[in-house]
Amino acid sequence: MRILLVQHDPRGGDPAVERERLARRLREVPPQPSELILFPELASTGFKRGMAETPALRLCLSDDRAFYAGLARERSAWVLAGILDASSGPGRWRNLAVLFDPRGVEIGTYEKIHPFSYSGEHEAFPGGERSEVWPVGPWRLQPA
Numbered sequence: 595m596r597i598l599l600v601q602h603d604p605r606g607g608d609p610a611v612e613r614e615r616l617a618r619r620l621r622e623v624p625p626q627p628s629e630l631i632l633f634p635e636l637a638s639t640g641f642k643r644g645m646a647e648t649p650a651l652r653l654c655l656s657d658d659r660a661f662y663a664g665l666a667r668e669r670s671a672w673v674l675a676g677i678l679d680a681s682s683g684p685g686r687w688r689n690l691a692v693l694f695d696p697r698g699v700e701i702g703t704y705e706k707i708h709p710f711s712y713s714g715e716h717e718a719f720p721g722g723e724r725s726e727v728w729p730v731g732p733w734r735l736q737p738a
Contacts, residue, residue, distance in 0.1 A: 595732075598631045598671075633676060658675070666695065674735070679703075690706070
C-alpha cells in the first residue's frame with residue numbers, strides 16, 4: 595500500500611479556500627493503485643482558541659465530508675481526513691478523523707479522545723470516548 599501524507603498549514607477563515615489549496619496540492623501527485631491519503635487534523639479550518647461559530651462557517655464545514663468523499667472516488671483511494679464537525683448543533687463542535695473508502699463511502703469516524711489543553715482544544719471539543727479498528731484493504735487502521 596502506498597501512503598500519501600499531505601502536509602498543510604491552514605490559514606483559517608475560509609474552509610472552501612483551504613479545500614481548494616488541498617485539491618491543488620493533490621493534483622501535483624499522480625494517483626497510484628492501493629493508495630491511502632492522510633490529511634492533517636482540522637485540515638480545512640485549523641484551530642484557534644476562541645474560534646467564532648457563524649452560519650457561513652457551519653455551511654462550509656458541511657461540505658468537508660463531500661469534498662473528501664469526492665477525492666476518494668476521484669483517486670480510487672482510501673482517504674483519512676481530519677475535520678471540524680458541527681452536526682451536533684450550535685456550539686457543539688467535534689474534532690473528527692473520517693475514513694472514506696475508494697468509492698467515497700464513509701467507513702467510520704474517530705473523535706479525538708485527548709484534546710490538546712495547551713492550545714485550548716479541551717475548551718472547544720468535549721473529546722471522544724473510544725477508538726475503532728477499520729479495515730483498509732488488506733490492512734487495519736486505528737486512529738488514536
